[in-house]
Structure formats: C-alpha cells, structure tokens
Amino acid sequence: MSSTAIPTARGIRGERPFIVFMLVPAFFFLIMFYVYPTLFNLEVSFTDLSLFGLRQGGEWIGIANYVELVTSKDFHRVIFNTVFWLTVVGVAVRIVLGLGLALLLDSKVLDKYRLKTISRVLLLVPWATPPIVAIVSWRWLLNPQLGDINKLLIGLGIVEQPIAFLSEAAWVWPALITIITWNTLPLVALTFLAALQSLPSELLEAAEIDGAGRWQRLRYVILPHLKPAIIVMTLMSTFWTFNNFVYVWLTTAGGPGLYTNVMATEVYIKAFIDGRMGYSSAVGVVMATLMVAFGMIYLRFIAQREFKEVF
Amino acid sequence: MAATAAAPMPRAFRVNTGFSLPGELALVVLTILVLIFLVYPTAWIIVASFKTSATMFSATEFEFTLENYVSLFQTGFARNIFNSLYLCIVAVLISTFVSTIAAYTFSRMRFRGKSMIFGSVLLGQCFPWIILVTPLFILFAKMGLLNNHFSMLFVYTAITIPFSVYLLVGYLEGVPRSLDEAAMIDGCSRFQAIWLIIFPIMLPGIVATATYAFMLCWTEYLFALAFLTKTQLKTMPLALYAFFGEDTSEWGRIMAASALTTAPTLLLFLPLQTRLTSGLAAGSVKQ
Amino acid sequence: MNRRSLAATLAAFTGLVAGTAAAETEITFRYIQFNADEVAAGIEEFNRQNPDINVIFERIAMQDARDQLIRETAIGEGPDVAHLNFVWVKDLGVSGSCLALNELIETHGVGSAGWDDFLATDLTLAEDGETIYGVPFATDTWAMVYNTELLAAAGVDAVPATWDELLEASRQIKAATGKPGFGFASGSSGNAEIWFLANFFMWSNGQALVVEDGQGGYEVGITAEELAAIIDYYRTYLDEELTIAGSLGISTDNDPALIEAMTSGELGAIVTPIFGAVRLFDDWRERNPGEELPFTTAMTPHGSGTPATHLGGQSLCVNAGTEHPEEAWKLVQWLTSWEFFEKYNTLFYPAQQSLLLKRPFPAEMEGFQKQFTEGARSWGPYARGPAAIAAMWNQTARSFGSALIGEQTSMQAAEEIVAFVQDQL
Structure with a gap:
C-alpha cells in the first residue's frame, strides 16, 4: 500500500479530539470489563478469601497461594492438560481438518456435481449450534448403550463391544476434542475457504503449465498463500480454546478423576466447590499471564505480517 | 480425462x-x-425434540409429538427468546458501531502510542472469561446493575469488541486509503467520507463482524447466569440449562429448547453465507 | 435523544403502576427442583390468599444455586426466600447469607406440629447447636430397584441383602443373560453421586468419613484400607463389566442411560432416590400398558452393620438481608403446610414426621418406605463438623474416579481422601 498517509505533524494535533472521540467508547468498555476485574483478581490472589467469607473479606497471605500452586501435583497435570491436550492437540486437529475441509469445499468436483452451495450452507450448521446444545447432542451420540456412534461401529463390525467414549481414559480426550472440533471447525474452514478463493487462478494455472503436480501445487502455491490465514487462525483458536470453560465442564466436568481437568475448570472448582476464592484467583492470574504472554507473540506476528500499516 | x-x-x-x-x-x-x-x-x-419421552432415546422407535414444545412454552420460554433476541441485537448494534469507529481510527489515523493502544484492544481476546465473572458481579452490584439488561448489554458489547475491531481493521486495510483521501479533497468532511464512501464498501465486513458478535452473545451462559436471576430477564441458554436438574433432567423441554436455540442462528447464517465468506476473507486474511 | 425520552416515559409509567400497587409487599422465592410448574402454581395460590404480598417465583438450576446465592448475599442481594439443598444450609448460615430464624420460630411458630416435628434439623444448625438457619422442606432417600425377571432368569431367589450378595447376583445375571446386574454412576464431577454410594457402603459397615471424636471435635471414621476396599468393591463391577458401560461418564444415578436401561429390561438393578423410582415405573407403564410391573424395591445392601442411606432433601432459608422477614416467614409457613404439599408438591415428601404419615408410600415402593423408616440417616457430623461437604464430596468423587480408571491404585486414592478430610478437620 502506498505511503501517502494523511497525517502530517499538523494533522495529528488537529485531529486529536476526533481520535479521542472515536476511541473512548471502545476503551470505556474494555477498561471496565477487562482491566478492573484483572486487578481485582490480582489482589484477591494474595489473600485467603473464602467463598463463604466474601462478606468478611480475606487476610493477606502473600504469595502462599502461588507457592502452593507451583508445588501442587494436581496443578502440573492441569497445566499439561490445558497446554497439551486442549490447546496443542485441539488446535492442531482443528487447523489440519479445517484446511482439508476448505480444500475439499473449494474443489471443482463439488461444482460439477452441484454440491457447492449445499455443502457451504451445511458447513455452517455446527457453528450455528450453541455449545450447550452441541454437548447435549454429542453426549448422547457417544453414549455406549444408546448412542448412534457405537451402534454404527458395532454395525460395521469395527468394534465388538461398545466404547464408553467419555469415561475410558484412552478415549475421553479424543472424544472431548471431537466435540470441540465439531463445534468450532466451520469458522476455521470458512476462513481458509475465503482465503483460497482470493488465490488468483492464474497462479495455479501457471504452476500447472510448469508441470507442477497436485501435491506440488499444494505445497508451493496454495499453502504459502494460506500461510497468514493459518497462522492467525492458529493463534486465535489458541485463545478461544485455552480459555474455554463450557466444553470441558459440561462434557466431563474435568473427570474421570481429574483426568480432563483444565485451568478454566480448576478456577471454577477451587472457587465454587472448594470455596477458595484466593487460590482460585491465583490460578486465574497464572492463566491470564500465560495468555497475555502468548498474546504478545501474536501481536508481534500480526504487527509484522498483517497490520504493517497500523502498527 | x-x-x-x-x-x-x-x-x-x-x-x-x-x-x-x-x-x-x-x-x-x-x-x-x-x-x-x-x-x-x-x-x-x-x-x-419431536419425539415422545418414551421414544426419545430409543433409536428404533419414533412417536411424533408437539408436547415438548407445548410444555416448553408453558414455562414462559417465549419471554426468554425475546430477551435473548433483544440483548443480542442491541449489544451487537452498539458493539459494531463502537468497533467500526475504533477500527477506522486505528486504520486511518496516526497518533502517539497507537500500536500500544491497538495491541491492548486485541489482547482483550486472550482473557479467560471465567476469571472476570466474580469481580464484575461485585462491581455491578455496587452500581446497582444486577438483574438489569444494561449490565448484560455492557458485557455483551465488551466481549465482542476485541475480535470485531480485529476483523474490521483487517477489512479496512483492504480498502485503499486513496478513496477517503480523494473524498476529503473533494470537500467531504471526515464523517461524510466515512459514512458515504467507506461504510458502503465495508458493509460486507461489517455484516460478517456483526454475525460473529451475535453468535458470541447468543450462546453466552456464564455472565448471564451470574447477572440475571429474575425469571423475566433470563436468556435462552439460562432457561435451557435450568432444565438440567440435580437428580433428573427434563429432556423433552431440553430438546425443544435446544432446537429453538439453534434455529435462529441457522436462519441467520444460511442467508448470510456468501457475505460471511467474503467478509472473513477480507477481515482475517490480509493479503 | 429519542431513546432518552422513551426511557423517561417508561420510567414514569412504571412509577405509575408501582404507585397504584404500593400496598403490596414484593418478595422473591427461588426454587431449585424440577417440579417448578406445580410449585409456581402453589405460589400463585399464596398470592391470592395474601393480597398484601406479591411473591415473585424464580427458578434456577440446582448446580448453580448455591454459588449464586453466596455471591448475591455477600452484597445484600438475592431472593428473600431460597430453596436450598439440606447440606448447604450450615455453610450459608455461617457465611452470613441466611437469617437466624430462632426469633421468627418462637414468635410465629413453624410447620404443622412445631420445630421438633421436622426431620434432619441438625443440618440447619450453626456450630453452637442452637442458631437455626433453615427450615427443612422436602425430604427423600435412596433405595434399590431390582428387575425381578432378570433376577429370576439368573436363579436369584431373594433380593440381595449384603453388598457381597449384590455382587454375586450381578455375576449370576451376567452369566445367565449377558446383561449388567447393578447400574450406578461412577463419574467424577463435583457433585457425582459415587459419593453417596461410597457413604452407603461405609455406613452399613459402621464406618463414616467424619465422626465425632467424643471431645467436641471431629475425626476421620474410616481407615485408608477400609476405604480402599470400597473403591475395589465398585471397581469390580467395572472390571467384570457387571455395570453399564460408560458408568464412568455419568454422574447421576438418574441419568437417562440408567433409567432407559432399566425401563427396557437391560439392567438388573439401580439405586435411586424416591422420585427416580416413581419416574421409572411411570415410564415403564406408559410403554407396557396393562402389564404387571417387573420391578421390586428393597433396602440397600448392608455390610457388617445395617443398611444406611442419607436422608436427603432441601430446606428453605430466609435471606439475611431481606427487608421483609415477616412476609418471608408467612411464605415459609405456607410452603411447609400440608395444604401446600397435598396440592402443589405432589412429587416430594414433606420433611415433617406428622405430614409424612399423611402421604403413605404405594405398595410398589415398599423398599423405600422401609429404607425411610429404618435405614435413612442424617449427614450429622459431616454437616456439623468444620469440613465443607462440597469439598469432601468433590475430593471423594475425584479420587474414586482416578482409581476407577486405574490412574492410581485404590490405596493411593483412599489415602488421598483420608488425608484431605483430615486436613479439613
């Protein structure tokens, strides 16, 4: 883009009231909504505030909550579950499948068999389904006795005994990730599909004339074109998944045992079941810190790649 | 071939x-x-949702009934539908407006600390909501805003701003700056340039952003749970979730409510399909 | 500016309406059980009988009710009268959420035959044993429901009396029919009902997680070895596939997966609260009209002691911050009256001895009747002691869960629970 930027030194001064006017509404919301509660959490995390003592307040106990957290065996697993299963595996599956789905939906074959419009419309169905509804449905589909998935697997002769997807240690994470992926895949696939459509067809044609096979075209033309979209979606999916409470809580409540407990559910369990608001806030502060650190990487990336003009 | x-x-x-x-x-x-x-x-x-309770979980039997819907509406679910629609639509309008003017400023103006300010808006996306609930509850209580749709409008506006700003800035980056500059040289004020030139071009992006924001509000449960306890004010996800009891769940109502919660988003999405695609393309995939 | 003038008009209008109804005191009642429809009708009846009071009825999901009330009362908000689980009352009272009711009880009386007529009152008392924070409202207990056809097919003549007999019967049912014998929920959420099964087992062996130490304090009343044996007992059902597949994925013994398996004759037995059995029988009759019920009810199995289940139920509490305690009390009196239970709370049993006699159990519920009179105990020291039931419950379910999936040994899990409870005491 050209560098014929409007502002000159004079322009900046002259437009200050305008800038303030345009930004103040957004900031009013953001400060009240994000900054104030974060400071509140920070303060509470240094106290032993209990749920039943909200009225009386807590005592200052310094960094005791953080010490307990760092040394807790349970918390190490919570971190592992959140970072590895929920975020790394969950996001990777979503990106790979989203990419595959976008390529499939962009294929000329669908055009030819008149499947293009219908497939794009149906792609939106999972996205339009609220998480609570998605979980209700999937819990039934995955049910060992009554669920259609087990009936299908047994009918096809793939398994002999029904699989208890949400209770066997070997299956519970894959099942959870399936549910989350199902619900969130459309947004990812749609974004990639949109990016694919902006790929100039001459590029592909040129590659084809040069003798590039299908994989080579994918590797050297399509993927490089999609790279910014892939990176942005990876980063954003990470925020959305890492922070999400609803999926894990309503599907397994962190069980069996604490096998699928993640940071968001830990915050809830500690605050509202064990009644330890102070400790829970400390978990929340760690959670926010991790994400803000991650967010910095994300900002660096979009500052360099996406929004060069803005930053 | x-x-x-x-x-x-x-x-x-x-x-x-x-x-x-x-x-x-x-x-x-x-x-x-x-x-x-x-x-x-x-x-x-x-x-x-159209099966009788006896056949609901049976794969082979099917008895058609409207009883689930009838019994759902007896609980006053129409009111919950209205609340959800009202809250989400108003919040999306506010949020999209606020985000659009902020996005325009970030995209078109230069000012000191811009990258920091813009960065901090985007960082809003990385806060876990679960840690915000209790502090906000206390804050709203002090301001007398509990059980009040204003607090929910505030929350729903706030949760949608960061991603909306992100999408819209991305979209604006695809609109040549020369367009609004030309308009201003031709004598338009900045507001006129925004309203007459930029806004129409941005419309698909704005629609995509608003749809996304609507989805976020429509399915939100955590904040609504804490801030709305009066039956008259509750949203659909709250009403739906209340049908899950400790020892027993009202599956008929749950299925009917689930179907009704999904229907509007489906109806909203299907016609917008093409706009969403182009909006997202411009918004989140800067070429 | 249109919006503002609209708001002003609305405000003026609301003021007008409020003005005409100024004589009415408005209070709020929040209910947590699933029969909200009939209870709401009971509230309307109250409003008709008391034209000077207008009660607004709210319904909230039980799993969110306690947290929400704590948040609200901490800042002086919340409903005037709240419907709470039996075991929440003490904690909420101590935290200042619930009003001490002694004075109201003394001046206005309570229930149809006074305070002593109520069940499980120990759960409503503060640690001083005197301050009353809640009024027991409805009560319930658990018992067994067996499928008589499956028992017969397996050659089991009498319903199992001990835990070992139950396990043996389950094995026989499995061998004879290939179907699971005893279905239960072994999931691990914070309110997973494996907690009840663990307690039923230990109580019927004369053990308990929390007991009084005889010097005014509390101690753990079970050793890690004994607790590990309980985990192993339930684990046997999972290992030998004597319970429904997916048991670990459900947290309530009224999960449709269990009820459906019972209704369709695919499961030998369940343990369930009263209305779970009622619902099962209703469902079965709907599907098999005119046929004889193939189920029998019985007390829970026992170990070295006698069968024991908990006396469950809900209490009513008055918000400590209410501006209308007198009106709230009037509502509590209505909600604990026989008239209310007779017409507007037909699914649950009143938590008053004299009223219980007025609601006899049907013949098919004989096992529940027996359990209720002979085998139901209060949480007692669990509630009176300093450990929060919710926290012990969560820990027990989590540790059981991790042992049941083989993540740790039952001994490790048992030690974890004992250490946690000890720490809390």
Missing part, C-alpha cells in the same frame, strides 16, 4: 476437475460423509 472422454453429458459435467472419474466419485462420497458428520448432531436434537 475419464470424465471428459465419457459419453455426451450436460455442459456442467464437462468441467475438467483435474481428477479421474473414480477420484471424483471418491471426493463426492467423502464430501457427503463429511456433511453428514457436520449436520448429524444438530439434526439429531431437532428430531429428538
């Missing part, structure tokens, strides 16, 4: 897809399987 060499076919069938016929058919089958995977869980709920 096989497809083109085959006997006379309608025009569309002569498209060269780059695949052999078996390859094409494999792709078609794959597509159909994927679509079944995508649609089945939602369809299952909608079908179950």
Whole structure:
C-alpha cells in the first residue's frame, strides 16, 4: 500500500479530539470489563478469601497461594492438560481438518456435481449450534448403550463391544476434542475457504503449465498463500480454546478423576466447590499471564505480517 | 480425462476437475460423509425434540409429538427468546458501531502510542472469561446493575469488541486509503467520507463482524447466569440449562429448547453465507 | 435523544403502576427442583390468599444455586426466600447469607406440629447447636430397584441383602443373560453421586468419613484400607463389566442411560432416590400398558452393620438481608403446610414426621418406605463438623474416579481422601 498517509505533524494535533472521540467508547468498555476485574483478581490472589467469607473479606497471605500452586501435583497435570491436550492437540486437529475441509469445499468436483452451495450452507450448521446444545447432542451420540456412534461401529463390525467414549481414559480426550472440533471447525474452514478463493487462478494455472503436480501445487502455491490465514487462525483458536470453560465442564466436568481437568475448570472448582476464592484467583492470574504472554507473540506476528500499516 | 472422454453429458459435467472419474466419485462420497458428520448432531436434537419421552432415546422407535414444545412454552420460554433476541441485537448494534469507529481510527489515523493502544484492544481476546465473572458481579452490584439488561448489554458489547475491531481493521486495510483521501479533497468532511464512501464498501465486513458478535452473545451462559436471576430477564441458554436438574433432567423441554436455540442462528447464517465468506476473507486474511 | 425520552416515559409509567400497587409487599422465592410448574402454581395460590404480598417465583438450576446465592448475599442481594439443598444450609448460615430464624420460630411458630416435628434439623444448625438457619422442606432417600425377571432368569431367589450378595447376583445375571446386574454412576464431577454410594457402603459397615471424636471435635471414621476396599468393591463391577458401560461418564444415578436401561429390561438393578423410582415405573407403564410391573424395591445392601442411606432433601432459608422477614416467614409457613404439599408438591415428601404419615408410600415402593423408616440417616457430623461437604464430596468423587480408571491404585486414592478430610478437620 502506498505511503501517502494523511497525517502530517499538523494533522495529528488537529485531529486529536476526533481520535479521542472515536476511541473512548471502545476503551470505556474494555477498561471496565477487562482491566478492573484483572486487578481485582490480582489482589484477591494474595489473600485467603473464602467463598463463604466474601462478606468478611480475606487476610493477606502473600504469595502462599502461588507457592502452593507451583508445588501442587494436581496443578502440573492441569497445566499439561490445558497446554497439551486442549490447546496443542485441539488446535492442531482443528487447523489440519479445517484446511482439508476448505480444500475439499473449494474443489471443482463439488461444482460439477452441484454440491457447492449445499455443502457451504451445511458447513455452517455446527457453528450455528450453541455449545450447550452441541454437548447435549454429542453426549448422547457417544453414549455406549444408546448412542448412534457405537451402534454404527458395532454395525460395521469395527468394534465388538461398545466404547464408553467419555469415561475410558484412552478415549475421553479424543472424544472431548471431537466435540470441540465439531463445534468450532466451520469458522476455521470458512476462513481458509475465503482465503483460497482470493488465490488468483492464474497462479495455479501457471504452476500447472510448469508441470507442477497436485501435491506440488499444494505445497508451493496454495499453502504459502494460506500461510497468514493459518497462522492467525492458529493463534486465535489458541485463545478461544485455552480459555474455554463450557466444553470441558459440561462434557466431563474435568473427570474421570481429574483426568480432563483444565485451568478454566480448576478456577471454577477451587472457587465454587472448594470455596477458595484466593487460590482460585491465583490460578486465574497464572492463566491470564500465560495468555497475555502468548498474546504478545501474536501481536508481534500480526504487527509484522498483517497490520504493517497500523502498527 | 475419464470424465471428459465419457459419453455426451450436460455442459456442467464437462468441467475438467483435474481428477479421474473414480477420484471424483471418491471426493463426492467423502464430501457427503463429511456433511453428514457436520449436520448429524444438530439434526439429531431437532428430531429428538419431536419425539415422545418414551421414544426419545430409543433409536428404533419414533412417536411424533408437539408436547415438548407445548410444555416448553408453558414455562414462559417465549419471554426468554425475546430477551435473548433483544440483548443480542442491541449489544451487537452498539458493539459494531463502537468497533467500526475504533477500527477506522486505528486504520486511518496516526497518533502517539497507537500500536500500544491497538495491541491492548486485541489482547482483550486472550482473557479467560471465567476469571472476570466474580469481580464484575461485585462491581455491578455496587452500581446497582444486577438483574438489569444494561449490565448484560455492557458485557455483551465488551466481549465482542476485541475480535470485531480485529476483523474490521483487517477489512479496512483492504480498502485503499486513496478513496477517503480523494473524498476529503473533494470537500467531504471526515464523517461524510466515512459514512458515504467507506461504510458502503465495508458493509460486507461489517455484516460478517456483526454475525460473529451475535453468535458470541447468543450462546453466552456464564455472565448471564451470574447477572440475571429474575425469571423475566433470563436468556435462552439460562432457561435451557435450568432444565438440567440435580437428580433428573427434563429432556423433552431440553430438546425443544435446544432446537429453538439453534434455529435462529441457522436462519441467520444460511442467508448470510456468501457475505460471511467474503467478509472473513477480507477481515482475517490480509493479503 | 429519542431513546432518552422513551426511557423517561417508561420510567414514569412504571412509577405509575408501582404507585397504584404500593400496598403490596414484593418478595422473591427461588426454587431449585424440577417440579417448578406445580410449585409456581402453589405460589400463585399464596398470592391470592395474601393480597398484601406479591411473591415473585424464580427458578434456577440446582448446580448453580448455591454459588449464586453466596455471591448475591455477600452484597445484600438475592431472593428473600431460597430453596436450598439440606447440606448447604450450615455453610450459608455461617457465611452470613441466611437469617437466624430462632426469633421468627418462637414468635410465629413453624410447620404443622412445631420445630421438633421436622426431620434432619441438625443440618440447619450453626456450630453452637442452637442458631437455626433453615427450615427443612422436602425430604427423600435412596433405595434399590431390582428387575425381578432378570433376577429370576439368573436363579436369584431373594433380593440381595449384603453388598457381597449384590455382587454375586450381578455375576449370576451376567452369566445367565449377558446383561449388567447393578447400574450406578461412577463419574467424577463435583457433585457425582459415587459419593453417596461410597457413604452407603461405609455406613452399613459402621464406618463414616467424619465422626465425632467424643471431645467436641471431629475425626476421620474410616481407615485408608477400609476405604480402599470400597473403591475395589465398585471397581469390580467395572472390571467384570457387571455395570453399564460408560458408568464412568455419568454422574447421576438418574441419568437417562440408567433409567432407559432399566425401563427396557437391560439392567438388573439401580439405586435411586424416591422420585427416580416413581419416574421409572411411570415410564415403564406408559410403554407396557396393562402389564404387571417387573420391578421390586428393597433396602440397600448392608455390610457388617445395617443398611444406611442419607436422608436427603432441601430446606428453605430466609435471606439475611431481606427487608421483609415477616412476609418471608408467612411464605415459609405456607410452603411447609400440608395444604401446600397435598396440592402443589405432589412429587416430594414433606420433611415433617406428622405430614409424612399423611402421604403413605404405594405398595410398589415398599423398599423405600422401609429404607425411610429404618435405614435413612442424617449427614450429622459431616454437616456439623468444620469440613465443607462440597469439598469432601468433590475430593471423594475425584479420587474414586482416578482409581476407577486405574490412574492410581485404590490405596493411593483412599489415602488421598483420608488425608484431605483430615486436613479439613
């Protein structure tokens, strides 16, 4: 883009009231909504505030909550579950499948068999389904006795005994990730599909004339074109998944045992079941810190790649 | 290739897809399987909502009934639908407006600390909501805003701003700056330039952003749970969730409520399909 | 500016309406059980009988009710009268959420035959044993429901009396029919009902997680070895596939997966609260009209002691911050009256001895009747002691869960629970 930027030194001064006017509404919301509660959490995390003592307040106990957290065996697993299963595996599956789905939906074959419009419309169905509804449905589909998935697997002769997807240690994470992926895949696939459509067809044609096979075209033309979209979606999916409470809580409540407990559910369990608001806030502060650190990487990336003009 | 060499076919069938016929058919089958995977869980709920309680969880039996819906509306669910619609629509309007003017400023103006300010707006996306609930509850209580739709409008506006700003800035980056500059040189004020020139071009992006924001509000549960306890004010997800009891759940009502919660988003999405695609393309994939 | 003038008009209008109804005191009642429809009708009846009071009825999901009330009362908000689980009352009272009711009880009386007529009153008392924070409202207990056809097919003549007999019967049912014998929920959420099964087992062996130490304090009343044996007992059902597949994925013994398996004759037995059995029988009759019920009810199995289940239920509490305690009390009196239970709370049993006699159990519920009179105990020291039931419950369910999936040994899990409870005491 050209560098014929409007502002000159004079322009900046002259437009200050305008800038303030345009930004103040957004900031009013953001400060009240994000900054104030974060400071509140920070303060509470240094106290032993209990749920039943909200009225009386807590005592200052310094960094005791953080010490307990760092040394807790349970918390190490919570971190592992959140970072590895929920975020790394969950996001990777979503990106790979989203990419595959976008390529499939962009294929000329669908055009030819008149499947293009219908497939794009149906792609939106999972996205339009609220998480609570998605979980209700999937819990039934995955049910060992009554669920259609087990009936299908047994009918096809793939398994002999029904699989208890949400209770066997070997299956519970894959099942959870399936549910989350199902619900969130459309947004990812749609974004990639949109990016694919902006790929100039001459590029592909040129590659084809040069003798590039299908994989080579994918590797050297399509993927490089999609790279910014892939990176942005990876980063954003990470925020959305890492922070999400609803999926894990309503599907397994962190069980069996604490096998699928993640940071968001830990915050809830500690605050509202064990009644330890102070400790829970400390978990929340760690959670926010991790994400803000991650967010910095994300900002660096979009500052360099996406929004060069803005930053 | 096989497809083109085959006997006379309608025009569309002569498209060269780059695949052999078996390859094409494999792709078609794959597509159909994927679509079944995508649609089945939602369809299952909608079908179950029309089943009697005796056949609801039985795969083989099916007895049609409207009883689930009748009993759902007896709980005053129409009011919950209205609340959700009202809250989400108003919040989306506010949020989209606020985000649009902020996005315009970030995209078009230069000022000191801009990258920091813009960065901090985007960082809003990385806060876990679960840690915000209790502090906000206390804050709103002090301000007398509990059980009040203003607090929910505030929350729903706030949760949608960061991603909306992100999408819209991305979109604006695709609109040449020379456009508004030309308009201003021609004597338009900045507001006129925004309203007459930029806004119409941005419309698809704004629609995509608003749709996304609507979805976020429509399915939100945590904040609504804490801030709305009066039956009259509750939103659909709250009413739906209340049908899950400690020892027993009202499955008939749950299925009917689930179907009704999904329906508006489906109806909203389907017509917007093309706009969403182009909006997202411009918004989140800066070329 | 249109919006503002609209708001002003609305405000003026609301003021007008409020003005005409100024004589009415408005209070709020929040209910947590699923029969909200009939209870709401009971509230309307109250409003008709008391034209000077207008009660607004709210319904909240039980799993969110306690947290929400704590948040609200901490800042002086919340409903005037709240419907709470039996075991929440003490904690909420101590935290200042619930009003001490002694004075109201003394001046206005309570229930149809006074305070002593109520069940499980120990759960409503503060640690001083005197301050009353809640009024027991409805009560419930658990018992067994067996499928008589499956028992007969397996050659089991009498319903199992001990835990070992139950296990043996389950094995026989499995061998004879291939179907699971005893279905239960072994999931691990914070309110997973494996907690009840663990307690039923230990109580019927004369053990308990929390007991009084005889010096005014509390101690753990079970050793890690004994607790590990309980985990192993339930684990046997999972290992030998004597319970429904997916048991670990459900947290309530009224999960449709269990009820459906019972209704369709695919499961030998369940343990369930009263209305779970009622619902099962209703469902079965709907599907098999005119046929004889193939189920029998019985007390829970026992170990070295006698069968024991908990006396469950809900209490009513008055918000400590209410501006209308008198009106709230009037509502509590209505909600604990026989008239209310007779017409507007037909699914649950009143938590007053004299009223219980007026609601006899049907013949098919004989096992529940027996359990209720002979085998139901209060949480007692669990509630009176300093450990929060919710926290012990969560820990027990989590540790059981991790042992049941083989993540740790039952001994490790048992030690974890004992250490946690000890720490809390």
